[in-house]
Amino acid sequence: MLARIAHELYWIGRQLARAEHTSRMLDGVFHADLQGRPDDPAGVRLSWDALLTIVSGEPPDDAASRDQVLRLLTLDPEHPTSVLNCVTRAREGARTVRDVFSGEMWETINTFHLGLLQRNVSAALQTGPYSVYAYVRERCGQFWGVTGRTMLRDEAYAFLQAGAAIESADMVLRMLRVALPLGGEGAEAHLRDGQALALLQAVGGFQAYRRAVPAPPNAGPVARFLLFERDYPDSVAFSIEALHNALTAADPAYRDSPAVLRLSRMVADLDFQARSAEIDGGLGDMLEDVQFELARVHSDVAQRYFGGAVQPVAAPLA
Amino acid sequence: MNFAIRYLTEYRYESPVTDNLNALRVKPATMATQSVEDFVVRVDPEARLNRHLDYFGTQVIEFGISRPHDHLSIDVRARVQTSTPAEPLDTDWEAIEDRAYDAAAGEFVLPVGPEPDHLILDELVGDTRGESPLATLRRMVEVIPDRFEYRAGVTYVGSTVGDLLAAGAGVCQDFAHLALLLLRRHGIGARYVSGYLWAPSTDDEASAEVETHAWIEALLPNGSGGLTWIAADPTNRTLGGESHVKIGHGRQYADVPPIKGVYRGAAGSSLSASVRMTRSDVTPISSP
Amino acid sequence: MAALEALGPEALTQAGQRRDAIFMQQGITFDAGGPGSGAVRDRPFPLDLVPRIIPADEWNQIKRGLAQRIRALNHFVDDVYHAREIIHDGKVPWQLVVSRPAFARAAHGIRPPGGVYCHVSGCDLVRDANGAWKVLEDNVRTPSGISYVLENRRAMTRLLPALFEHYRVRPVDHYPALLRTALEEVAPTGGEEEATVVVWTPGPYNSAYFEHAFLARQMGVELVEASDLVVRDSVCHIRTTRGLQRVHAIYRRIDDDFMDPLEFRPDSVLGVPGLMRAYRAGSVAIVNAVGTGVADDKAIYHYVPEMIRYYLGEEPIVENVPTYLMSDREQRAWVLERLDQVVVKPTSESGGKGVFIGPSASDEEIAAQAAEIKREPERWIAQDLVKLSTVPTAQPDGGLAARHVDLRPFAVFGDDIRIVPGGLTRVALREGSMIVNSSQGGGSKDTWVLEADDTPMPHPAPHAWSSPRMPELPMGGSWSSQQQQQQQ
Incomplete structure (x- = not known):
């Protein structure tokens, strides 16, 4: 398929996964924030500052207020990773890939976008953000549902899935790195346990965790769950495997693909780490390594599939 | 006259470029007063050359270099023999005022695109109007260099007649475009000619560094009921002669550019081009 | 009409509201802003809910007239870029031809596969006050509107299915298949490989982008932009995730001027350098061919009846205005x-x-x-x-009123000329107005060409199907109590 279209699809996948994770996170933190008490060390304290750090990669200059962050990350058309911006860009992308999308996929994403632009969304964000985030979750779910139901399982599908998978893995890694920073004992550990619970709720994985893991949702087991649990669809391991499978499906010569080779190694590494009782070098290093490798996968993908032979190889003259 | 012509163009790119596609209009035309004895084009990096005749009958040589490269040289060599065209005959204006003339002149009597709205153009039309079409052509090659200074650097390859009028100076391409506009206003079919001009700095030189040149041709009655294209050079105050080696013609420069190309890459480039003409029919005068 | 009356004004108004909602949701819109207005403003394409009906015998005449005209235009394009016989024979003045802005000198001497130039045409027809069909304008460059023909039909079957019950309406949805077939027929594959066909769009900001994407999707081919195409060694390729892939036919929705900066405008960044080289080498078909615009110029239009006589030796079936x-x-x-x-x-x-x-x-x-x-x-x-004919048109209150209309049928020319029944009926929505362009307050109608033998369709017999019933859960039957043993 066209390199430009594959690139567009990959980014639609990324944008929608980012929109969904951002809104789940905002929702989770909003509710945790309502219940938490600053004097309760075990209370949930996944702060608004932390949230900004997760999505933009660096902490804000000034302490951010709840309303500021909600508005910025939800409806600010200028903020590069606001939910609205992600959906707008995904919709713009969808316009250019309409010939590979099913009609229903386009309609879903178009309606999703139109819905976010309604005036009452802005009001709803102030009165009860839950309805806004529920809308985003539902529409994302609807999009992936319609996609699964109506889109041909071809290369286009694979690149869309690849984008969603790499973004999901990346978002969860970011959350883990910010919410559960290195080591710490005593009161610090309690704090991390509280954040772990908020995190779990934010990604929508609380029930899955309860069914899969007997331990209480404290920092250690939650981190392991979100990293390694191959049966949980938003874990890093699951996303990386999905990314691996998508690229394998898209590329008939996948054995020569640097991205696929790198991913195979990552899948094996994660599997090995999951079996060992302790993580060598601590959780922080591990998260950093995985995220670094993912960034390299991203550039491998861009080079191999989206370059579209711009750089020609020397061709002999006939 | 017999000439050996070497037209060498070299491009250097600051960083490698790809998909370098070019169209050359550099081969001397074959016509009654001109024959081509030898013609070779070499391109480095090497590339396959494709040839065709364009709408105006000019040979076009096209090539593309897809692999990365940081230089391109186009080396054109030709051997040409020219002879002096017959002296044009004078006829009156009525000879070009009929439908048969319009049909023969075709698009060369029509304006090309919008024209500048300058009073000075009307004045120039008046100044160049002669007793006959041929007299008008002769006045044209005097009036233009009288009124405009030949100076390189004030106009560029994409300049219009308006730019020449505004600057009061230009080069052969601008002079030719102005002459075409004025001749067409007189109802005379006229076309742009691209070629090489033998222009040694002293009479006794056998070899000279020149440049590609532009002049015009006007469609005039030949006295025997037919029509003939008569060359005229408004830069050098002369009608065409055996020093003019024609490549091809068109309505304007854009129809016969010697080299036109595009490449992929944001790199800047430097260009050097040279045309050397050598008389091969005279023995060089040995220095005393 | 009886069917419409049976429906009543309220049903019509409600269907209109459903129509707008559906069109917005599906993004079937046009840019109402117009060029230079900056932002793209999407408006639902205004579909009038009262179909326009063309009887079979009238349609047959239109169809024959169009095919004749397109053949003549195709001859003309070939002629002006080659032998110029019609010029030499004094039928069309050469200066008029060469002074047309669409006269493409770069197309000189190039004869595309099969000698077909006008692969897709959409001539505008009108019916005058006396009921005679006339050609108002030719369009053999990149006529647009076919997507509305197909979407209008789809919308009508969804919104007012009851209307269709009384007529046998000839279908239109085979157009994309016709176009794809024609593209494959003219694709120079050398018979050895399967033809790769693409649709070339200027991009999402073009006012007809919806249609470009629609056609690519309906034909199952790639929708490309200039940056997707690359010419190497006189062969055109698309850039794919697996490297370069050869292209045999390009359905381009872009003007000649923006195709190849080497041949046309050097300032154009939209083009594909070298495309004309590949075209001249015969390795790729460009649809419509380069330079067809000379034939639909409004000054050349005057000479079309003469062309029909000159090239075909026939009298025009449908006349000029x-x-x-x-x-x-x-x-x-x-x-x-x-x-x-x-x-x-x-x-x-x-x-x-x-x-x-x-x-x-x-x-x-x-x-x-x-x-x-x-x-x-x-x-x-x-x-x-021309006093355009009028047809009944729905009003916002659900009533009907007479409005002026024209008709743009679409023809596809591959091995042969095929015309989709009907076409795009454009309607001037303001009373008395003759301007039917959608950019200037016009709308459109579904256009019905009826089968010659227009007997009402029999209703299909209801199928004697019944839904499968939910099976019992095999939970091991009902509970029975174990027989108890009396303690003795």
């Missing part, structure tokens, strides 16, 4: 005295731009138009005002 060339001194003088009675059009514009309608013009407008004609006579033609 009387047209006057402003470049001709006598015709100009005649028209300048009657500017209040004629329509004046610029020769090289499309979409109703710059059209002057004498009867509705003020004295100042007439004077201004006269000055324009005198200044640049070759830019203008004049036509007799």
Whole structure:
């Protein structure tokens, strides 16, 4: 398929996964924030500052207020990773890939976008953000549902899935790195346990965790769950495997693909780490390594599939 | 006259470029007063050359270099023999005022695109109007260099007649475009000619560094009921002669550019081009 | 009409609301902003819910007339870029041909596969007050509107299915298949490989982008932009995730001027350098061919009946509207005295731009138009005002009123000419208006060509199907109590 279209699809996948994770996170933190008490060390304290750090990669200059962050990350058309911006860009992308999308996929994403632009969304964000985030979750779910139901399982599908998978893995890694920073004992550990619970709720994985893991949702087991649990669809391991499978499906010569080779190694590494009782070098290093490798996968993908032979190889003259 | 012509163009790119596609209009035309004895084009990096005749009958040589490269040289060599065209005959204006003339002149009597709205153009039309079409052509090659200074650097390859009028100076391409506009206003079919001009700095030189040149041709009655294209050079105050080696013609420069190309890459480039003409029919005068 | 009356105004109004909602949701819109207005403003394409009906016998005449006309136009394009026989024989003046802005010198001497130039055409027809069909304009460049024909039909079957029950309407949805077949027929594959066909769009900001994407999707081919195409060694390729892939036929929805910066405008960044080289080498078919615009120029239109006689030796089946060339001194003088009675059009514009309608013009407008004609006579033609026929059209309150319409049927020319029944009926939504362009307040109608033998369709027999019933859960049957043993 066209390199430009594959690139567009990959980014639609990324944008929608980012929109969904951002809104789940905002929702989770909003509710945790309502219940938490600053004097309760075990209370949930996944702060608004932390949230900004997760999505933009660096902490804000000034302490951010709840309303500021909600508005910025939800409806600010200028903020590069606001939910609205992600959906707008995904919709713009969808316009250019309409010939590979099913009609229903386009309609879903178009309606999703139109819905976010309604005036009452802005009001709803102030009165009860839950309805806004529920809308985003539902529409994302609807999009992936319609996609699964109506889109041909071809290369286009694979690149869309690849984008969603790499973004999901990346978002969860970011959350883990910010919410559960290195080591710490005593009161610090309690704090991390509280954040772990908020995190779990934010990604929508609380029930899955309860069914899969007997331990209480404290920092250690939650981190392991979100990293390694191959049966949980938003874990890093699951996303990386999905990314691996998508690229394998898209590329008939996948054995020569640097991205696929790198991913195979990552899948094996994660599997090995999951079996060992302790993580060598601590959780922080591990998260950093995985995220670094993912960034390299991203550039491998861009080079191999989206370059579209711009750089020609020397061709002999006939 | 017999000439050996070497037209060498070299491009250097600051960083490698790809998909370098070019169209050359550099081969001397074959016509009654001109024959081509030898013609070779070499391109480095090497590339396959494709040839065709364009709408105006000019040979076009096209090539593309897809692999990365940081230089391109186009080396054109030709051997040409020219002879002096017959002296044009004078006829009156009525000879070009009929439908048969319009049909023969075709698009060369029509304006090309919008024209500048300058009073000075009307004045120039008046100044160049002669007793006959041929007299008008002769006045044209005097009036233009009288009124405009030949100076390189004030106009560029994409300049219009308006730019020449505004600057009061230009080069052969601008002079030719102005002459075409004025001749067409007189109802005379006229076309742009691209070629090489033998222009040694002293009479006794056998070899000279020149440049590609532009002049015009006007469609005039030949006295025997037919029509003939008569060359005229408004830069050098002369009608065409055996020093003019024609490549091809068109309505304007854009129809016969010697080299036109595009490449992929944001790199800047430097260009050097040279045309050397050598008389091969005279023995060089040995220095005393 | 009885079916419409049975429906009643309320049902019509409600269907109209459903229509707008569906079109917005599906993004079936056009840019109402117009060029230069900046932002793209999406409006639902205005579909009038009352279909326009064309009887079978009228359609047959239209169809034959169009096929004849397209053949003649195709001959003309071939002729002006090769032998110029019609010129030498004095039927069309050469200066008029070469002064058309769409005359493409780069196409000189290139004969595309099969000698077909006008692969897709969409000529505008009108029915005058006497009921005679006439050709108002030819369009053999990149005519648009077919997607609305198909979407209108789809919307009508969804919104007002009851209307279809009483008629046998000929289907239109095979158009994409026709187009793809024609593209494959002209693709120079050498018979050895399967043809790769693409649709080339200027991009999402083009006003007809919806249609480009629609056609690519319906044909199951790639929708490409210039950056996707690359020419190497006189062969055109698309850039894919697996490297370069050869392309055999390009359905381009882009003007000649923006195709190849090496041959056309050097300032164009939209083009594909070297494309004309590949075209000239015969390795790729460009659809429509380069240079067809010379044939649908409004000044050339005047000569089409002559072309039909010259190339085909036939009389035109569908006639022209009387047209006057402003470049001709006598015709100009005649028209300048009657500017209040004629329509004046610029020769090289499309979409109703710059059209002057004498009867509705003020004295100042007439004077201004006269000055324009005198200044640049070759830019203008004049036509007799055709009183367009009217058909019933739905009003916002659900009532019906007469509105003026035209018709743009779409023809596809591969090995043969095939025409989709009906076409795009455009309707002037304002009372008395003759301007049907969607950019200027026009709408469209679903156009029904009826089967010759128009007997009502029998209802299909209801199927004797019944849904499978939910099986019992095999939970091991009902509970029974174990027989108890009495303790003895």
